[in-house]
Each structure stands twice: as C-alpha cells, then as structure tokens.
Amino acid sequence: MNESLPTTSLSSSLSTQSASLSESSQYLSLDDPIRERIRTACEEVRQKTPLAQSFTNFVTINLVANAQLAAGGSAAMSFLPDDIEDIDAISGASYINVGTLLPSYKDDLGIIAKTFFERKSLWVLDPVAAGLGSTRTHILKTFADYPPTIVRANASEIIALCGIWGISLKTDSEGKVNRPAGVESIDDVDSATLYAIELARYLREHNATHTAAVAVSGERDLITDGDCTYRLPGGNAMMTKITGAGCSLGGVTATYLAVSDPLTAALAASLHYNRASEQAGEVAKGPGSFQTEFLDALWQMQPATIATSRIIEMR
Ligand SMILES: Nc1ncnc2c1ncn2[C@@H]1O[C@H](COP(=O)(O)OP(=O)(O)OP(=O)(O)O)[C@@H](O)[C@H]1O
Ligand SMILES: Cc1ncsc1CCO
Numbered sequence: 001m002n003e004s005l006p007t008t009s010l011s012s013s014l015s016t017q018s019a020s021l022s023e024s025s026q027y028l029s030l031d032d033p034i035r036e037r038i039r040t041a042c043e044e045v046r047q048k049t050p051l052a053q054s055f056t057n058f059v060t061i062n063l064v065a066n067a068q069l070a071a072g073g074s075a076a077m078s079f080l081p082d083d084i085e086d087i088d089a090i091s092g093a094s095y096i097n098v099g100t101l102l103p104s105y106k107d108d109l110g111i112i113a114k115t116f117f118e119r120k121s122l123w124v125l126d127p128v129a130a131g132l133g134s135t136r137t138h139i140l141k142t143f144a145d146y147p148p149t150i151v152r153a154n155a156s157e158i159i160a161l162c163g164i165w166g167i168s169l170k171t172d173s174e175g176k177v178n179r180p181a182g183v184e185s186i187d188d189v190d191s192a193t194l195y196a197i198e199l200a201r202y203l204r205e206h207n208a209t210h211t212a213a214v215a216v217s218g219e220r221d222l223i224t225d226g227d228c229t230y231r232l233p234g235g236n237a238m239m240t241k242i243t244g245a246g247c248s249l250g251g252v253t254a255t256y257l258a259v260s261d262p263l264t265a266a267l268a269a270s271l272h273y274n275r276a277s278e279q280a281g282e283v284a285k286g287p288g289s290f291q292t293e294f295l296d297a298l299w300q301m302q303p304a305t306i307a308t309s310r311i312i313e314m315r
C-alpha cells in the first residue's frame with residue numbers, strides 16, 4: 001500500500017483509519033507546518049545538490065553514495081582523518097557508520113568527532129552492531145562527549161548505544177519507568193521508543209549545536225527530537241533483503257541535514273525511503289531488481305508526495 005495521501009481524501013482516510021490508532025496518537029493533518037518544512041527540504045536537496053561526506057562500512061559504501069546521488073545530493077567517501085577534516089569544510093553535513101572497522105580507527109574516529117564538535121559541524125551516526133566487540137564499543141564511547149546531530153539506527157542498536165552512553169529511562173518515585181500514554185511494546189521499534197526520546201534529549205544537551213533527532217528504522221519508523229515523536233507507516237519489507245538499506249538511509253539523512261534542521265532531515269529522509277521502496281516493490285522481481293528500482297524511485301519521487309505522506313504523531 002502506498003502511504004502517501006491524495007490531498008482530497010485526507011479527512012475520509014483519517015476517519016476510517018483512526019480506529020487502529022491509539023487514543024493518544026493521531027494522524028498529522030495536511031496543514032501541519034512540519035510538512036512544509038519537509039517539502040522545502042526535498043526541493044532544496046534537488047536544487048542545491050548538497051555534499052554530505054561519509055566514513056562508512058566497506059559492505060555498502062557504493063549503495064550509500066548512489067542513494068545520496070539518487071536522492072538529489074552528492075557524495076564523497078573517505079577513511080583518512082585529515083581528508084575528512086578537509087572535506088568537512090565543504091560538506092553541509094557528514095556521516096559516520098561503524099559497520100566495518102579497522103584497528104587504526106580506534107583513535108581516529110574519536111578525533112574526527114572532536115573536530116566536528118569544535119567546528120559545530122553537523123553529522124549523522126549509524127552505530128551499526130552497537131554492543132558488539134570491544135573496539136567498536138570503545139569507539140562509540142569516545143563519541144559520548146562529542147555526540148552527533150542525528151543518530152539513525154535500528155531498534156536494538158538504539159538501545160545498545162543508550163547502554164554504552166549510560167542513558168537510562170526516567171523512573172517515577174516508585175521506580176516505575178515513565179511511559180507516555182500510547183507507548184506499548186508491540187514491535188521492535190516500539191520497544192526503543194523511550195530510549196530514542198532519551199537519546200535525542202542527550203544529543204541535544206551534549207552536542208555542539210544543541211539541536212538533534214533520533215531515527216529508528218523498522219516496519220514503522222520512529223522519528224523524535226526528544227519533544228515531538230512521529231511514526232511513519234509503510235515502506236517495503238524487501239528493504240531487509242538488500243544489504244545497506246539502513247546504511248544508505250543514514251547517508252541520505254546526512255544529505256537532508258545539509259539543508260534542514262535535524263527533525264525535518266530525519267523525517268524527510270525516512271519518508272523519501274518509504275515512498276521509494278513502495279514504488280520499487282510494485283515492479284521488482286527480487287532483491288537484485290528491487291535495489292535498482294529503489295534507486296530509480298528515489299530519483300523520481302516528488303517532494304509533494306514525500307511531504308503528504310501518512311505520519312502518526314505520538315502524544
Ligand atoms: N518490515 C519492514 N517493512 C517495511 N520497511 C522496512 C521494514 N524493515 C525495515 N524497513 C525499512 O528499511 C530501511 C532500513 O531499515 P532497517 O531497520 O532494515 O535498517 P538496518 O537494520 O540498519 O539495515 P542495514 O544495517 O541492513 O543497512 C528503512 O527505510 C525502513 O523503514
Ligand atoms: C552486512 C554488514 N556487515 C557489516 S556492515 C554491514 C552492512 C549492513 O549494516
């Protein structure tokens with residue numbers, strides 16, 4: 001099902017589907033100001049072709065660069081700290097993905113994060129496989145004092161990163177976790193909701209720009225800036241059958257961060273991905289053709305289609 005709303009059917013579609021929504025959540029109206037910010041971000045990416053550089057894993061580096069180009073941005077990949085510092089000066093945002101690491105990265109990555117912090121450079125972190133291996137854990141720990149603008153990951157990585165950074169859930173006087181109404185664990189992403197909110201608040205408090213977002217990917221993505229939390233239905237499960245769907249989403253999130261605030265960037269990138277994967281799924285015959293069709297759909301997707309997507313606001 002395509003989760004973009006034809007503008008004329010909004011009210012009928014909202015009333016027929018509201019039964020499946022928690023009482024405390026609701027579909028975002030078509031005139032919500034965040035939609036205009038998303039549409040503007042999509043248009044600006046197409047107009048400005050912003051550069052977002054990446055330090056990313058060897059498995060999916062090509063898909064990351066191609067997805068950034070197909071979304072409208074441009075790409076530069078590097079593993080040298082001095083390169084990354086130079087390219088940072090001409091990049092709108094940067095992307096670090098810790099999927100495949102080498103021993104020399106153990107100290108380099110912390111130095112790069114510190115440089116980004118001192119320059120107030122915007123960056124996205126994908127903490128791939130967080131919790132696995134002492135070197136990766138050491139590297140992720142070094143980011144705690146110089147955290148990124150956006151963390152993009154799947155649910156288990158979000159929860160593991162919170163553990164590494166000592167971020168815990170707030171409890172009341174009886175020691176019970178403070179759960180906002182409507183937050184129930186019915187899928188993987190749900191189980192990371194409260195961690196994602198606390199993580200966004202941590203980023204905001206500790207990063208250089210004091211503005212942040214967290215994007216949790218899965219069957220229904222979750223995006224939060226620590227105050228507002230959104231769920232994005234749709235997408236296509238075939239995304240889990242190509243390697244690098246999440247990695248490349250991190251790169252495209254950096255592309256959007258180059259032209260917009262973190263919450264808008266995270267929403268625009270994830271919505272762009274969901275609409276494109278739906279379109280690709282209509283014609284693909286399997287994972288091989290799906291990846292090709294997905295890149296084409298990223299390229300073809302219109303800003304208005306992305307901005308009018310179905311969005312659930314959690315309250
Ligand atoms: N079951 C699903 N149905 C629809 N879309 C999905 C599903 N699972 C993941 N996706 C989409 O796939 C993309 C990548 O999310 P995913 O959670 O698989 O990332 P990841 O685990 O970091 O991936 P990887 O590490 O393999 O790159 C997102 O756009 C997400 O919305
Ligand atoms: C398969 C794989 N291994 C290390 S990184 C990566 C890409 C998906 O995260």
Ligand SMILES: [Mg+2]
Pocket residue numbers: 128153154246247
């Ligand atoms: Mg991943």
